[in-house]
Amino acid sequence: MHAPILADYSASALTDRSIAPEEKRRRILQAAVRVFARKGFHTSRVGDIAEEAGVAHGLLYHYFDSKDELLETIFHDTWTDLLAAMQDVEESGVPAREQLRGVAAILLRSWRRDPDLVRVLVREVARSPQLQEQLAEVGEAFAAIQRMIERGQADGDFRADLDARLASFVFYGALEEILTGWVLGQLPDDDEQVALAESTIVDVICGGFAGVPAGAAA
Amino acid sequence: MHAPILADYSASALTDRSIAPEEKRRRILQAAVRVFARKGFHTSRVGDIAEEAGVAHGLLYHYFDSKDELLETIFHDTWTDLLAAMQDVEESGVPAREQLRGVAAILLRSWRRDPDLVRVLVREVARSPQLQEQLAEVGEAFAAIQRMIERGQADGDFRADLDARLASFVFYGALEEILTGWVLGQLPDDDEQVALAESTIVDVICGGFAGVPAGAAA
Amino acid sequence: MHAPILADYSASALTDRSIAPEEKRRRILQAAVRVFARKGFHTSRVGDIAEEAGVAHGLLYHYFDSKDELLETIFHDTWTDLLAAMQDVEESGVPAREQLRGVAAILLRSWRRDPDLVRVLVREVARSPQLQEQLAEVGEAFAAIQRMIERGQADGDFRADLDARLASFVFYGALEEILTGWVLGQLPDDDEQVALAESTIVDVICGGFAGVPAGAAA
Amino acid sequence: MHAPILADYSASALTDRSIAPEEKRRRILQAAVRVFARKGFHTSRVGDIAEEAGVAHGLLYHYFDSKDELLETIFHDTWTDLLAAMQDVEESGVPAREQLRGVAAILLRSWRRDPDLVRVLVREVARSPQLQEQLAEVGEAFAAIQRMIERGQADGDFRADLDARLASFVFYGALEEILTGWVLGQLPDDDEQVALAESTIVDVICGGFAGVPAGAAA
DNA sequence: AATGAATGAGTTTTCATTCAT
DNA sequence: TATGAATGAAAACTCATTCAT
Numbered sequence: 001m002h003a004p005i006l007a008d009y010s011a012s013a014l015t016d017r018s019i020a021p022e023e024k025r026r027r028i029l030q031a032a033v034r035v036f037a038r039k040g041f042h043t044s045r046v047g048d049i050a051e052e053a054g055v056a057h058g059l060l061y062h063y064f065d066s067k068d069e070l071l072e073t074i075f076h077d078t079w080t081d082l083l084a085a086m087q088d089v090e091e092s093g094v095p096a097r098e099q100l101r102g103v104a105a106i107l108l109r110s111w112r113r114d115p116d117l118v119r120v121l122v123r124e125v126a127r128s129p130q131l132q133e134q135l136a137e138v139g140e141a142f143a144a145i146q147r148m149i150e151r152g153q154a155d156g157d158f159r160a161d162l163d164a165r166l167a168s169f170v171f172y173g174a175l176e177e178i179l180t181g182w183v184l185g186q187l188p189d190d191d192e193q194v195a196l197a198e199s200t201i202v203d204v205i206c207g208g209f210a211g212v213p214a215g216a217a218a
Numbered sequence: 219m220h221a222p223i224l225a226d227y228s229a230s231a232l233t234d235r236s237i238a239p240e241e242k243r244r245r246i247l248q249a250a251v252r253v254f255a256r257k258g259f260h261t262s263r264v265g266d267i268a269e270e271a272g273v274a275h276g277l278l279y280h281y282f283d284s285k286d287e288l289l290e291t292i293f294h295d296t297w298t299d300l301l302a303a304m305q306d307v308e309e310s311g312v313p314a315r316e317q318l319r320g321v322a323a324i325l326l327r328s329w330r331r332d333p334d335l336v337r338v339l340v341r342e343v344a345r346s347p348q349l350q351e352q353l354a355e356v357g358e359a360f361a362a363i364q365r366m367i368e369r370g371q372a373d374g375d376f377r378a379d380l381d382a383r384l385a386s387f388v389f390y391g392a393l394e395e396i397l398t399g400w401v402l403g404q405l406p407d408d409d410e411q412v413a414l415a416e417s418t419i420v421d422v423i424c425g426g427f428a429g430v431p432a433g434a435a436a
Numbered sequence: 437m438h439a440p441i442l443a444d445y446s447a448s449a450l451t452d453r454s455i456a457p458e459e460k461r462r463r464i465l466q467a468a469v470r471v472f473a474r475k476g477f478h479t480s481r482v483g484d485i486a487e488e489a490g491v492a493h494g495l496l497y498h499y500f501d502s503k504d505e506l507l508e509t510i511f512h513d514t515w516t517d518l519l520a521a522m523q524d525v526e527e528s529g530v531p532a533r534e535q536l537r538g539v540a541a542i543l544l545r546s547w548r549r550d551p552d553l554v555r556v557l558v559r560e561v562a563r564s565p566q567l568q569e570q571l572a573e574v575g576e577a578f579a580a581i582q583r584m585i586e587r588g589q590a591d592g593d594f595r596a597d598l599d600a601r602l603a604s605f606v607f608y609g610a611l612e613e614i615l616t617g618w619v620l621g622q623l624p625d626d627d628e629q630v631a632l633a634e635s636t637i638v639d640v641i642c643g644g645f646a647g648v649p650a651g652a653a654a
Numbered sequence: 655m656h657a658p659i660l661a662d663y664s665a666s667a668l669t670d671r672s673i674a675p676e677e678k679r680r681r682i683l684q685a686a687v688r689v690f691a692r693k694g695f696h697t698s699r700v701g702d703i704a705e706e707a708g709v710a711h712g713l714l715y716h717y718f719d720s721k722d723e724l725l726e727t728i729f730h731d732t733w734t735d736l737l738a739a740m741q742d743v744e745e746s747g748v749p750a751r752e753q754l755r756g757v758a759a760i761l762l763r764s765w766r767r768d769p770d771l772v773r774v775l776v777r778e779v780a781r782s783p784q785l786q787e788q789l790a791e792v793g794e795a796f797a798a799i800q801r802m803i804e805r806g807q808a809d810g811d812f813r814a815d816l817d818a819r820l821a822s823f824v825f826y827g828a829l830e831e832i833l834t835g836w837v838l839g840q841l842p843d844d845d846e847q848v849a850l851a852e853s854t855i856v857d858v859i860c861g862g863f864a865g866v867p868a869g870a871a872a
Numbered sequence: 873a874a875t876g877a878a879t880g881a882g883t884t885t886t887c888a889t890t891c892a893t
Numbered sequence: 894t895a896t897g898a899a900t901g902a903a904a905a906c907t908c909a910t911t912c913a914t
Contacts, residue, residue, distance in 0.1 A: 010316050022294070022873075024873090034336050042260040044911085045907085045908060046909060047908080047909095049428075055874075055875090056874060056875045057876075057909090058874070058876060058877095058912085059875075060873055060910095062874075063271060066909075066910080067908095067910090094399045125305065134265070135402070142404075162418070163414060163418060165405070166396070166414065166415055166418050167418065167422065169240065169395045169398075169405065170418065170419060170423070172395055173389045173393070173395025173398075174392055174395075176391055176395065177387045177388065177390055177392075177395075178387050178388070178393025184351070186360075187384070188382070192887090196381060197384055200385065200388065202378070203387070204388055204423065204426030205422065205423070205426055207429070208421065208423055208425040208426035209422060211425065230889080262883085263883065264884060264885085265883085265884095266881075273899075273900090274899060274901060275884090275885095275900090275901080276886085276887085276899070276901060277898075277900075278883090280898065284884080285883095285884070285885095442882070457894075478696045481886085482887075482888060482889085483887080483888095491895075491896090492889085492895060492896045492897060493888090493896090493897080494889090494891085494895070494896055494897060495892080495894075495895055495896075497888095498895075500895070502888075503888065503889090504825040525839045571838065571840070575840070598854070598858075599850060602832070602850065602856065603858065604853050605828070605832050605834075605841065606767065606831065606832070606855060606858055608832075609828045609829070609830055609831025609832065609834075610824040610827045611827070612745065612827055613823045613824065613826055613827025613828075614823050616823075620789070622789075622793070622796075623820070623823065632817060632820065633820055634819050636816070636817060636821065636824065637824060640821065640824055640859065641824070641858065641859070641862055642818070643861065643862040643865065644858030644860070644861040645858060645862075647861070651693075675876090675877065699903085700904075700905060701905095707876075709879090710878060710879045711879090711880080711905090712878070712879055712880060712881095712906085712907080713877075714880055715905095715907080716878075717878065719904080720906080721904095817913090
């Protein structure tokens with residue numbers, strides 16, 4: 001698949017003073033992810049993030065306008081990456097079911113790649129102030145999923161009488177709930193389980209999309 | 219089915235002293251739901267809630283220990299009601315698919331019954347302090363759904379090779395995402411759409427549960 | 437000696453509802469003494485006192501104008517009693533040294549009689565609002581001690597070149613510090629020790645009053 | 655004797671930024687002493703202290719964890735100084751009576767040096783939370799006095815049958831009561847009176863310690 | 873770039889007191 | 894008398910943000 005997909009917010013080891021300024025910015029973002037993941041956005045103090053990043057808290061305002069902007073940047077960067085990955089999948093030309101499998105892989109595997117980042121994404125989604133910003137990008141993701149489903153309908157793979165928009169919510173909701181289960185420790189999350197979740201979601205949802213007539217189970 | 223399902227947190231406003239204390243307590247909870255729905259828990263001030271309830275803010279601490287306890291009470295009361303309704307469904311003896319349809323109906327219809335309450339439930343799920351409490355009750359709901367799915371497997375209605383726990387997350391996630399869509403105004407939510415969502419979820423998910431023969435997609 | 441000396445603020449057992457109103461007032465005062473002794477005046481809440489007294493906190497305002505008045509009443513009642521006892525001693529006509537011994541006995545023995553009361557007296561002496569009131573009565577006590585010393589000087593028992601006012605502070609300070617030592621648990625306070633403290637103070641201070649020949653220290 | 659004895663909490667007021675941070679900390683402590691002296695600890699608001707110091711109240715929490723810590727610091731600093739001075743006296747090798755005279759001088763002369771500080775010390779001694787801390791240091795002072803008395807007994811200057819611990823309370827109590835008299839304005843406190851108090855206490859108490867046999871006054 | 877002292881608006885919570893019943 | 898619901902002033906403390914150095 002793709003190379004990074006997610007902005008690399010997992011910490012690296014350097015602590016010395018000779019750091020490129022752009023690197024320091026990244027380090028602050030990494031620290032923010034870790035702290036937000038640990039304590040939640042509202043409960044996190046700017047000082048905590050600075051401490052985690054090993055800088056004075058004043059420096060934070062050199063790189064970001066506000067604490068809010070930190071969260072927004074995290075959201076924005078991450079969703080930009082995720083969207084790009086989804087776009088790759090969309091342009092791959094594979095069948096709808098395989099496209100949706102790709103989306104599931106992108107989202108679910110991000111958990112193992114950077115759990116703290118997923119924690120933040122899952123737990124701080126529904127905050128009001130920057131909701132508008134988020135909607136723009138998360139909305140894009142929904143739209144992409146919806147297009148994939150519509151493509152499946154056009155190809156005859158999925159039932160034509162399906163409301164594709166509604167269906168995209170069903171699919172995305174299933175993915176997010178699994179991620180939430182991992183975030184809250186309610187579901188096992190080893191590699192095998194991640195793979196199982198991926199195939200289960202795709203089988204169940206796409207199976208449902210494919211439309212097993214009501215009488216099929218009889 | 220059951221009678222109220224959700225505690226009636228939709229309110230009217232009065233300030234006189236001729237109100238039973240228990241009624242006053244309820245009124246404060248109603249106000250909290252409205253304010254939390256409007257501004258989010260963290261952004262809401264205790265004074266806002268008191269004003270909305272038409273009481274002095276001090277009175278709030280007569281009935282509740284803290285602002286946190288307000289949210290906890292809302293969660294607890296609501297989930298107690300929801301669980302009771304789900305239990306009725308579970309004990310009804312109808313086939314698994316119909317049971318899950320009942321669960322979908324309970325959760326989705328609550329949106330029209332008390333949108334503010336759903337807004338709060340959806341947006342404040344993942345708050346840390348009372349997470350344990352919430353998990354206990356929301357966890358019950360998941361367990362009930364899981365049992366319904368297992369029942370469907372035992373009856374031969376659902377694929378036997380399905381991880382029922384994972385499946386319960388898929389089902390619940392779909393429901394919650396639809397609710398979120400309504401909360402964020404991304405999905406139409408008139409009566410007809412609610413009914414459509416209900417049947418779409420049940421058809422898709424239960425269809426998927428019923429088992430898409432591996433070859434069907436080939 | 438006298439009969440009660442101190443208002444009886446130590447609790448009695450009655451808890452039933454058929455209580456004379458005057459008795460209830462006393463009970464509230466007793467409760468206040470216990471609570472103030474335990475937590476200090478400022479840290480004590482009116483509700484604590486009401487609970488300790490077994491009444492609703494509103495009732496407190498039937499008998500007293502304010503929380504401050506509770507403390508004032510305790511001070512006033514106690515010092516009225518103490519002053520009366522000291523006056524008895526003063527009018528007894530015994531030699532100055534014996535009069536001072538009587539004062540020491542009154543103050544020191546009050547510790548065993550009602551430790552909580554002494555705790556309150558010792559710890560809350562220097563509160564601002566009612567300072568004037570207190571000064572009036574504690575001032576009386578100092579005046580009485582001063583008169584006793586002056587009597588001793590007139591009788592030739594005590595050195596004539598002694599500043600009697602200053603001397604009264606020395607004598608009273610010694611007494612209060614011993615009480616403080618008991619309150620803070622820094623000094624043993626069994627009956628024998630109380631008696632030892634009494635005689636030590638009288639011997640040392642009155643010995644000092646009696647006049648250390650200038651040459652004695654040479 | 656020693657140089658400063660008491661931390662210099664008497665202050666001047668400035669608001670500009672050209673002040674060393676350590677100096678700012680000292681200034682806040684000075685302000686706290688003045689405000690506590692004027693209104694008492696409990697009645698003083700943090701804002702009052704900040705205003706007196708000419709800083710924003712938030713800055714206070716940059717240097718101290720809480721309002722309580724302010725009082726604790728004042729106590730600690732002061733008693734550290736007082737103890738050091740008493741230790742100098744103790745190590746001087748002069749006779750017991752002269753040592754006690756030194757202690758009296760240290761404590762009584764502190765009144766003229768920094769009346770507000772003494773006001774705080776005298777009026778807020780018996781507060782519960784930090785009592786433990788205080789006891790440690792004030793307890794040291796008592797122990798030193800006790801050792802001086804025991805030294806006097808060993809040298810044959812003081813009666814051997816005296817309970818030295820009790821005696822230390824008598825001596826210290828006399829000193830504190832004089833200070834209290836000055837704090838409450840009940841005793842004249844000009845230089846001459848301070849000297850008189852000093853010699854009166856030493857003469858009376860040490861005279862008493864020296865032990866004028868009961869029959870001596872006859 | 874980097875620091876951290878300084879600011880002050882903002883918020884929860886406490887609790888003495890009142891008063892309708 | 895007695896209750897306890899109701900009030901609201903008050904206060905400590907937090908913390909994002911600024912800015913002199």
